[in-house]
Amino acid sequence: MKYLTVAASVIAFLLLGANAGAQPPDTAYSAAGLYNLANSYARAGKPGMAVLNYERAALLAPTDADIQANLNFVRSSLHLPLRPQGRFSRITRIASPAAVAWIGVLGILVAGASLLVGKMLPQRRAVWIVGLCLGGAGIGFTVCNAIELEPRVHEAVVIAATTPLRATPVPMGDPLQQLSEAETVTITAAHEDFALVRTASGHNGWVARADLADVVPGGSVR
């Protein structure tokens, strides 16, 4: 019994510590605040900043229909392609990433406890099998959500009106093509003040970091 007490205390301590440590106040955002900010930028005729903040808001509140509608509206206005959302994406993003993370932790707890119960009380087979399945489902859901969201962590939005995609990471590098403002690109590498990006159409090239803004601040560089 005393072991269970110690284990519960450790888990409670970890939960509290993880919750507090994962949310430094200066990097916490509100989905509603980002959405309203994006609306302001859109009304001010700054599509790059508008799309950036819509993307960030959508990251926090993936099921918010208003965010998705305004994001699509701005993209359509600029004749930019809309991001297709498949079934996998819809299923895995029915909750915010924060909630999904806690679901994963809960899944580990339930699955672990079920395994212990199964060892200690093998005669209660149904109980621990059901617990194991529930816990596994929670863990699997979190993993799927992570698979879906991980690429978006490395995305950035073009915030300058004319942004050349260059062949080399120097300001005088040969321009391959021009990127549109508000276009979303994936950053695959960085070199000094330049980022190697892959566009939605599959082209690769270097872009000045000053012309890009990370959807997840600090998350673009792999």
Add this chain to the structure above:
Amino acid sequence: MIAVFAACVAASGSALADAPLAYQTIQPSKIVMGESAILRVTSLDSELQNVKLPEVSGLSFEVLGHTRQMEFINGTASESSSIVIRVTPQIAGIFSIPGLTPKSQPLILEVNTDRNSGNLPLTLNGTAPRPAPPPTPKTGNAAGIHFVADGSAFVQLKMPRRAVYVGESVPVDIEVGVRPGVVTALNGLPTIKGGDFTLNNLSRQPERQEQVLDGKPFLTMTWHSVLAAVKPGDFSLTVDTPLTVKISSRPSEDEAFANILGGPFLQNFYSNIVPKEMTVTSQPSELHVLALPTNGRPADFSGAVGAFKISSDVSAVQMTAGDPVTLRMHVSGAGNFDRVDSPMFDRIDHWKTYPPKSSFSSTDPIGYKGEKTFEQPLIAAQTGEQTIPGLSFSYFDPETRRYERAQTEPIKVTIEASRADGSLKAPSEATDPDSRLASRTREGLRPDHASTPSYATLMPLYLQPRFLALPATLALLFAGGLLGLQRVPSRVASRATERALAHLGAVARSGDSSAFLVEARQLLLRNLSQRWRLPPEQITAAELNARLGSDAEDIGRLFALADEEKYSGGGADGTDFSQWLQIVSRQLTQGASA
């Protein structure tokens, strides 16, 4: 090699008995745009009067003159007359030129846009001729020209007569004059003789000019180039040019006899003319080369010698922090631009500098005059009004004979705050309120949301290392718990032993020696059977002695007492329970720990 496509009308047979014998040739039959071919119409038995020039679309015809000469055909001497016509194409293609006399056959002239499809006389391997209007022969002064190859060619090196400096680019002209028909091919570009000079940037195509020197037609080709000396001293320069020349192999006696008889006659009678490859050399030209002075040589002198001017500019004077700006330095003038170099800026305060790159734009074919531009990207590290310092460039001026230093003015630029810095600040007002997006979005956007106190990080929790410590620790805890449970069988065995000993103790305390011995025997047998993985019936006295050593005697006695108690009864009076309990306990404890 001269290719001749001729359509000859042979004077044979009765059909031609009453018609004048005539034929026409065209030389060469394959030319490129910008060149001309010579159409010669020859009559063998009558003097040719003017002929009517044909009309061929894409070709122009011009009569150059009439000639008369003696011809020997099939051993019969006859006088012939010719009309020489220049044919100049306006377009490329294959043309059929109709016969100009009643008996002459049509001729084919092939005109190409480049040299790739033919091997023509006076061609330079791998180079295309410069399109030019048909040359007009003009009379030149042959004084000072040193003819070679029996007077059929000459080579001249024209250069300034002043002293030059080491590394200085000196523009020179190389003239090669050849007699068409006698010199049949140029076998290479002119080369300068001697290793102390470099001949750079030989113009790709020579300037061609037809002129008459000493009464003989010459085709003069002039190459413009730049000469540079690699060390000081006095030098004598010559230029070699490989040619193929048709020369006569007649003995001198025949030559003298030919002079008596006259040219046209001997030309046919002693027609032993053979082509010969030879290299013709120009008259030596003297050049005095001075070393660059060491006094007053600037530290940043890169070897540029000439007359230069510099200027600078930037790609934008107003920009956003983080945006690159290009600083350009233009060095223009005349001189050795290959030595014009500048590191630009290694470092400027409040700016991030990148290595420069340069490009040269020549205003002449030899790269002697032009402009070299250095471009260096800079990125401002600080907002506000910034000053880019002036640039400087050092060179040696051969006219003033001293080192010069050119300087540009500083450039002021204004750096605004980066757009990315304000990504989380709401725009105060529309920068372009009338923009299409702004006007459309006013109607198309869904309304703002009420602010909520819910905050979260944009980086998902499960991708944050600090948060990942939680599930990792949980997993470790559960794994540890499972591992702990894996050790339960021994613990259970230990507890079973304790329970058995407790029961045995209770029996002992009851004083029932028979029950005690039987219980103790069974307990030990079960324990030893598990430890030795043997059936209880196979545990004999010999097995006990072999495995237990000193304890075997006690255990054997206990088994004997138990058997005696079991089969005879009352054999265990006065049993020392505590002693037997100790023995049994020791054995069972050993078994549990094992």
